[in-house]
Amino acid sequence: MKNLNKLVFTFLALHCLQVNAQNKYPVIVIHGGAGVIERGMLSEVDEAAIIEVLQLALDSGYAVLDRGGSALNAIEKSIIILENSPYFNAGHGAVMNYDGRHELDASIMDGSTLEAGAVAGISTVKNPILAAKAVMLNSPHVLLSGKGAEIFAKSENLELVDNSYFTTEKIKKSWSESKPQQLKGEGSPGAKTKKFGTVGAVAVDREGNIAAGTSTGGMMNKKHGRIGDSPLIGAGTYADNSTCGISCTGHGEYFIRVGVAKEISDQMAFANKSLSEAVQFTLHKKLTG
Numbered sequence: 001m002k003n004l005n006k007l008v009f010t011f012l013a014l015h016c017l018q019v020n021a022q023n024k025y026p027v028i029v030i031h032g033g034a035g036v037i038e039r040g041m042l043s044e045v046d047e048a049a050i051i052e053v054l055q056l057a058l059d060s061g062y063a064v065l066d067r068g069g070s071a072l073n074a075i076e077k078s079i080i081i082l083e084n085s086p087y088f089n090a091g092h093g094a095v096m097n098y099d100g101r102h103e104l105d106a107s108i109m110d111g112s113t114l115e116a117g118a119v120a121g122i123s124t125v126k127n128p129i130l131a132a133k134a135v136m137l138n139s140p141h142v143l144l145s146g147k148g149a150e151i152f153a154k155s156e157n158l159e160l161v162d163n164s165y166f167t168t169e170k171i172k173k174s175w176s177e178s179k180p181q182q183l184k185g186e187g188s189p190g191a192k193t194k195k196f197g198t199v200g201a202v203a204v205d206r207e208g209n210i211a212a213g214t215s216t217g218g219m220m221n222k223k224h225g226r227i228g229d230s231p232l233i234g235a236g237t238y239a240d241n242s243t244c245g246i247s248c249t250g251h252g253e254y255f256i257r258v259g260v261a262k263e264i265s266d267q268m269a270f271a272n273k274s275l276s277e278a279v280q281f282t283l284h285k286k287l288t289g
């Protein structure tokens with residue numbers, strides 16, 4: 001790794017978290033979604049459980065780096081733990097679409113090679129982040145969607161599950177509560193019925209290589225086939241050893257239009273901004289709505 005001033009960054013629409021890799025490698029940062037969660041929306045028990053899973057995901061990813069493992073393997077480890085937890089909008093616990101089914105999106109990028117992989121609209125792969133990684137490593141493509149992505153995942157021997165595996169009682173309830181709004185034609189569900197919790201991770205390994213990944217169920221009650229920012233390289237995920245690693249999330253339609261993750265990297269690469277300046281610029285000057 002040549003540039004010791006490199007920064008790793010993961011950001012949420014409303015919250016920013018930065019890790020300055022000058023501090024020393026390795027580094028890992030994770031997130032569990034964007035949005036404002038009001039006190040009343042989360043019981044103390046749930047809050048403690050969420051913190052416990054986040055800590056486990058962070059520690060497990062860091063352990064990979066500590067043993068000399070790659071940034072790619074570290075973020076995979078963290079994201080799988082978050083996907084398997086019912087508390088996040090990714091994997092088990094993901095939101096439901098208009099039809100009451102789960103359609104999942106994920107992406108991953110290796111900042112040392114600029115290789116990337118993603119899956120969109122998949123409904124039977126237990127850990128979408130593994131499918132995204134397999135697309136990157138074992139196919140000539142970057143993004144596979146729907147049935148084709150599932151056929152590919154099967155050929156990669158990834159664990160497949162029934163779509164109902166992703167359902168939790170909480171999500172089912174929240175989905176039915178959002179139905180009246182949906183039927184009235186309100187595309188975006190209100191705060192009470194919205195599920196926060198897209199997950200993501202960014203890491204720098206001992207070699208100084210950066211990797212970033214994001215996984216989500218998308219938005220509650222989304223129209224069948226809707227694809228958000230999370231599986232789009234340059235929108236929800238980006239990693240480049242020469243600039244930064246980013247996993248970001250928010251209302252996907254806005255993130256897609258700006259290409260938020262790549263915009264931040266470009267602001268660093270071409271406008272000579274620091275990571276912090278690039279983020280401020282992108283969030284406050286480019287991302288509106």
Ligand code: ASP
Pocket residue numbers: 033034195196197198216217218219227228229230249250251252253
């Ligand atoms: N960014 C995700 C999407 O638009 C959803 C979210 O994080 O709330 O699919």
